[in-house]
Amino acid sequence: MKNNVKLLNHVAKRGLVTNRVLKKYDDIPGPKTYPLIGNMLEMKFLGGELEFNPFDAFCMKLHEKYGDLVRWSMLGDNSLFVFKPEHAKIVFQNEGSSPIRPAVIPWEVYSKRKKYPPGLVNSQGNEWKVQRSASNPIVAKPQSIALYLDTHNRIIDEFIDLLKNKSKNGEPICVEKFETDLKYLLLEMMSIVAFDKRLECINAERRSPEILQLLTSIIDYGILTSQLYYTVPLWRIYRNKIWNEFEKTSDFIFNFTRKFVEESYNTLKKTPVKENHTMLQQFLLKKTNLNFKEIVSIMSEFLLGSFDTTATTIHFWLHKLSTNMEIQEQIYQEIKNLDKNHSYIDQDDLSKIPLLKASLKESMRLHSIAPTIARSLSNDIVLDDYIIPKNTNINVAFFVMSKSEKYFKNPNEFRPQRWLKEHQQNEPINPYTTLPFGFGSRMCIGRRLAEQKMYLILIKMLQNFKIEYVGKEAKLGFRLIVVPGYDLNLKLSPR
Ligand code: HEM
Incomplete structure (x- = not known):
């Protein structure tokens, strides 16, 4: 809760004021994350069930398993997958x-x-x-x-x-x-x-x-x-x-x-x-x-x-x-x-x-x-009450929508x-x-x-x-x- 209040203040400073309690980026549904390697254990070559190539199938699997907003990370790179047109609109409206x-x-x-x-x-x-x-x-x-x-x-x-x-x-x-x-x-x-x-x-x-x-x-x-x-x-x-x-x-x-x-x-x-x-x-x-x-x-x-x-x-x-x-x-x-x-x-x-x-x-x-159009924004945004920090690699997955x-x-x-x-x-x-x-x-x-x-x-x-x-x-x-x-x-x- 303490963390949420801190984040709320941070977002409020950026003009994204909302009267709801905001949630942390890390709470977005997605595979279990480990320090440094992130979600790498999900990959097929390490015994998991995902592979990037073909990328369209990768996106579909993430959507099936985790829903309309999914976070993914590997070796320090954060990616967010967006499967909802309302979210796509917010992303593109903030692209500058x-x-x-x-x-x-x-x-x-x-x-x-x-x-x-x-x-x-x-x-x-x-x-x-x-x-x-x-x-x-x-x-x-x-x-x-x-x-x-x-x-x-x-x-x-x-x-x-x-x-x-x-x-x-x-x-x-x-x-x-x-x-x-x-x-x-x-x-x-x-x-x-x-x-x-x-x-x-x-x-x-x-x-x-x-x-x-x-x-x-x-x-x-x-x-x-x-x-x-x-x-x-x-x-x-x-x-x-x-x-x-x-x-x-x-x-x-x-x-x-x-x-x-x-x-x-x-x-x-x-x-x-x-x-x-x-x-x-x-x-x-x-x-x-x-x-x-x-x-x-x-x-x-x-x-x-x-x-x-x-x-x-x-x-x-x-x-x-x-x-x-x-x-x-x-x-x-x-x-x-x-x-x-x-x-x-x-x-x-x-x-x-x-x-x-x-x-x-x-x-x-x-x-x-x-399969997706990607953007990285220079400001934080809020999607489904989750705070999406700037510089996150956001993949808008039209292929699924x-x-x-x-x-x-x-x-x-x-x-x-x-x-x-x-x-x-x-x-x-x-x-x-x-x-x-x-x-x-x-x-x-x-x-x-x-x-x-x-x-x-x-x-x-x-x-x-x-x-x-x-x-x-x-x-x-x-x-x-x-x-x-x-x-x-x-x-x-x-x-
Ligand atoms: C059916 C044909 C085509 C499709 C479906 C297609 C699709 C796309 C898509 C999805 C993007 C990314 C847009 C974004 O990030 O918002 C793109 C970018 C681009 N396309 Fe195409 N494209 C096609 C034909 C062409 C042709 C004919 C040319 C060359 C004259 C071209 C040159 C480029 C260039 C240079 C970019 C990068 C633009 C930038 O970043 O400023 N594309 N295209």
């Missing part, structure tokens, strides 16, 4: 003007060892603010993104033509592991943004060994990060095999990016461009105060941050649409109403597809790639209509139950770009094919983000 998202440690260690700037993902405080405010007007601005409509339309048309050519006399074609085709398509679409250059990788016959290595490296980068991140970080003391592989992979990606950004810079110097500057040109023409190394870091991040996230999101989305044929047909009818005189999809078309957009939201509700019966009627049902305006009156959705692109000033900077790319791909796929899933299971996997643990085997019937 430079929200802190705890760093991805392997990336932080790599950039320090190589003396690379940390980029947007891992920088904090003023360093983050400077980079983010310089990048926002370039990357998140609708006009900048619209500049890519033309090239992206053309790339997807080429991709569709390649698929159609596989069909003899309009017969359906079966494509195994369609996710691989999608990855090359997305790499091609992103290289035009990050390097102002096409890599010519959608046609298998034209892929160079370097491009094959790039794709493998980007995928390995996620897997190796996950292996380093979700284990006891002994690799920080001695460079083990996984660290060495991670370093080699990262070197390849960063050198690849530097080479292409340098090429674009030299071209721009030789042949100045007066207007309609691409994103990379805007960065290079010193429209920001970022130096060359910072620009390379940001472009590498765009390449890495855009690739697996977008490919995975489309994988889940296509799986949902190809196993819910009635909904696919309704979306097809919506798309059919777009102006058929042109295959070019413009901004006007993108404003006339509410059901398709709702189906992406619904797919992301069911399959958000990030967005599939909970408490917040969604028939939560496991794929029902895009629930997102349409007319349904919202009867069945309002609490925005803090599902935030697949994150929240506030630190949310995903590539959201608009990703959405535009995904809408274009799906519109053109559905315009050209009836899509059926012919795979068997739909398990989940994990490599830093939640990924499908199944192949996207599709039957594509030309329309």
Whole structure:
């Protein structure tokens, strides 16, 4: 009790006055904690039943066992898991003007060892603010993104033509592991943004060994990060095999990016461009105060941050649409109403597809790639009368909330209509139950770009094919983000 009074005074000083008696952080439900090692004995490798990898399953187990607010600690690091939208709201409302998202440690260690700037993902405080405010007007601005409509339309048309050519006399074609085709398509679409250059990788016959290595490296980068991140970080003391592989992979990606950004810079110097500057040109023409190394870091991040996230999101989305044929047909009818005189999809078309957009939201509700969004606050807050001290690593677990019966009627049902305006009156959705692109000033900077790319791909796929899933299971996997643990085997019937 004496302790509670002391804490109450402390919180009252921070302006969080309440007339209830507040409880200590240590009293939050969670596993038994031991000095120094914290909850380490819960881990499987020490005979317990938990493991970090896959992280989504770890979060679900904590929730099942301990409830809506769970504390966790290991080797001196405190983490809190939040499974309630009301709590998520309080956390985000207290994130301040430079929200802190705890760093991805392997990336932080790599950039320090190589003396690379940390980029947007891992920088904090003023360093983050400077980079983010310089990048926002370039990357998140609708006009900048619209500049890519033309090239992206053309790339997807080429991709569709390649698929159609596989069909003899309009017969359906079966494509195994369609996710691989999608990855090359997305790499091609992103290289035009990050390097102002096409890599010519959608046609298998034209892929160079370097491009094959790039794709493998980007995928390995996620897997190796996950292996380093979700284990006891002994690799920080001695460079083990996984660290060495991670370093080699990262070197390849960063050198690849530097080479292409340098090429674009030299071209721009030789042949100045007066207007309609691409994103990379805007960065290079010193429209920001970022130096060359910072620009390379940001472009590498765009390449890495855009690739697996977008490919995975489309994988889940296509799986949902190809196993819910009635909904696919309704979306097809919506798309059919777009102006058929042109295959070019413009901004006007993108404003006339509410059901398709709702189906992406619904797919992301069911399959958000990030199991949690993390924040560390610079002031104490109170959740359920518990005092949460500043600097606690808070994980808001959308992965659990967005599939909970408490917040969604028939939560496991794929029902895009629930997102349409007319349904919202009867069945309002609490925005803090599902935030697949994150929240506030630190949310995903590539959201608009990703959405535009995904809408274009799906519109053109559905315009050209009836899509059926012919795979068997739909398990989940994990490599830093939640990924499908199944192949996207599709039957594509030309329309
Ligand atoms: C479907 C695709 C994508 C999803 C689901 C996604 C999701 C996310 C999420 C959840 C965050 C963390 C936000 C937070 O902490 O509040 C994030 C951050 C970020 N994303 Fe994305 N993302 C996607 C595509 C992209 C693309 C296309 C780019 C590149 C243009 C990108 C670049 C970034 C960067 C640089 C950050 C860090 C932002 C910062 O800390 O200021 N993402 N993303």
